[in-house]
Amino acid sequence: xxxxxxxxxxxxxxxxxxxxxxxxxxxxxxxxxxxxxxxxxxxxxxxxxxxxxxxxxxxxxxxxxxxxxxxxxxxxxxxxxxxxxxxxxxxxxxxxxxxxxxxxxxxxxxxxxxxxxxxxxxxxxxxxxxxxxxxxxxxxxxxxxxxxxxxxxxxxxxxxxxxxxxxxxxxxxxxxxxxxxxxxxxxxxxxxxxxxxxxxxxxxxxxxxxxxxxxxxxxxxxxx
Amino acid sequence: xxxxxxxxxxxxxxxxxxxxxxxxxxxxxxxxxxxxxxxxxxxxxxxxxxxxxxxxxxxxxxxxxxxxxxxxxxxxxxxxxxxxxxxxxxxxxxxxxxxxxxxxxxxxxxxxxxxxxxxxxxxxxxxxxxxxxxxxxxxxxxxxxxxxxxxxxxxxxxxxxxxxxxxxxxxxxxxxxxxxxxxxxxxxxxxxxxxxxxxxxxxxxxxxxxxxxxxxxxx
Numbered sequence: 001x002x003x004x005x006x007x008x009x010x011x012x013x014x015x016x017x018x019x020x021x022x023x024x025x026x027x028x029x030x031x032x033x034x035x036x037x038x039x040x041x042x043x044x045x046x047x048x049x050x051x052x053x054x055x056x057x058x059x060x061x062x063x064x065x066x067x068x069x070x071x072x073x074x075x076x077x078x079x080x081x082x083x084x085x086x087x088x089x090x091x092x093x094x095x096x097x098x099x100x101x102x103x104x105x106x107x108x109x110x111x112x113x114x115x116x117x118x119x120x121x122x123x124x125x126x127x128x129x130x131x132x133x134x135x136x137x138x139x140x141x142x143x144x145x146x147x148x149x150x151x152x153x154x155x156x157x158x159x160x161x162x163x164x165x166x167x168x169x170x171x172x173x174x175x176x177x178x179x180x181x182x183x184x185x186x187x188x189x190x191x192x193x194x195x196x197x198x199x200x201x202x203x204x205x206x207x208x209x210x211x212x213x214x215x216x217x218x219x220x221x222x223x224x
Numbered sequence: 225x226x227x228x229x230x231x232x233x234x235x236x237x238x239x240x241x242x243x244x245x246x247x248x249x250x251x252x253x254x255x256x257x258x259x260x261x262x263x264x265x266x267x268x269x270x271x272x273x274x275x276x277x278x279x280x281x282x283x284x285x286x287x288x289x290x291x292x293x294x295x296x297x298x299x300x301x302x303x304x305x306x307x308x309x310x311x312x313x314x315x316x317x318x319x320x321x322x323x324x325x326x327x328x329x330x331x332x333x334x335x336x337x338x339x340x341x342x343x344x345x346x347x348x349x350x351x352x353x354x355x356x357x358x359x360x361x362x363x364x365x366x367x368x369x370x371x372x373x374x375x376x377x378x379x380x381x382x383x384x385x386x387x388x389x390x391x392x393x394x395x396x397x398x399x400x401x402x403x404x405x406x407x408x409x410x411x412x413x414x415x416x417x418x419x420x421x422x423x424x425x426x427x428x429x430x431x432x433x434x435x436x437x438x439x440x441x442x443x
Contacts, residue, residue, distance in 0.1 A: 020253035023253040025318040026297065026300070026310070026315065027256055028318060028319065029310050029318070030263075030264065030310065032319060033309070033310070033320050033323075035267065035309055037263070037331065040263050040333040041263050042333070043337070044258065044259040044340070045249075048258065049248045049249065088341050089340050089343040090262075090343040090344070093343040093346065094391075111232035111378075112229055112230060112231075112232075112280075113229060113279065119343070122248065123248060126250070126292070127241060127242050127243065129292040131234070132237040132238055132241070133240045134231040134232070135231040135232065135234040138420070139421050142426060144240055147239055148240075154428065158426065158429050159430050160429070160430070160431045160432070162232065162376065162379075162432065162433045164375070164434050164435070165434030167390065167410075199242070210244055
């Protein structure tokens, strides 16, 4: 690589990484040609790093757990029900919520690329986009779940949704036991990203451990 | 196409290795890769289907050794060259050399929030009645087109049941190649694990795909 770095060192890339240099070169050319506005790139990054993420989905799930009417709307027309909480847009235009039951556990995958419900979960984690998950989720889902520490009874049906078209799926996990007294805000804290992909279960009350979407000190701040 | 992307059921890639407390981005260049990909997509010069096809058309050796943002950038370079925006020699030089094609629009920073919140719907009105209804038994076609398709190899020539009739959606097989949206009804089709993976399959496994109508025949 012989890319020239002198005029565009404001993004603080690691210049030792050849692919970082390649991306920087491309952004430089696109900017010089007026094809992109670097401030627009900043705004996109800001959106998916800090605004649109799995906390959105957690609020959807908590509302479905607390409000049977909302749950039924979510089952019938997930796009509209989710939009009513303010979560719309890119990779969430056509949503379907799938509900775990005692007998059925749902799992979401995209074997062909990386389709994922961005509007409620943000951008997908690396493992979701990588060959091990995409290859194994449809043929050996129990093996995949075991890697996440999730072992389900043999008789539990595993229902895998391969996102091959433009529908984007989110799992609504079962409400954990002993949560009758919890508010919607408190319930949202129990929801993890993986529980909405199907590779995990919600947290149990009082055991906010790995996967918690809000630090203990922060209120979930439910959207109204 | 029977490309490297069509991963369902393949073996040998090793453990999933979920990462505890994974950050949204692992390097600054990943941030820029996401932003640049979305910003250039907003020029409207190519469709989502064409960009998916550019990614899956990367050489398998590259596809399997690249991270996903790297796949995005390599495919974006192909799209920018194909549509006359950025030439190879410019990427070599790291600077603009040619004027290049002017896009029909450029995404302004002030429009980002609205554009992302609006998204881009892919459902379209279809004038014909759906050929299938929920509960119908269908067989997926067993075709191996060289172009883009969204019927994964593991689900070709298989018998399944229609679980849901969806709206009409843009047909990726033609749209990826600039041959029009040609919307068709889409169906969620459920397969028993054993139909896909044989007798050793998990007896309590159901897998569904979302299939365009022309991927399906009555069974």
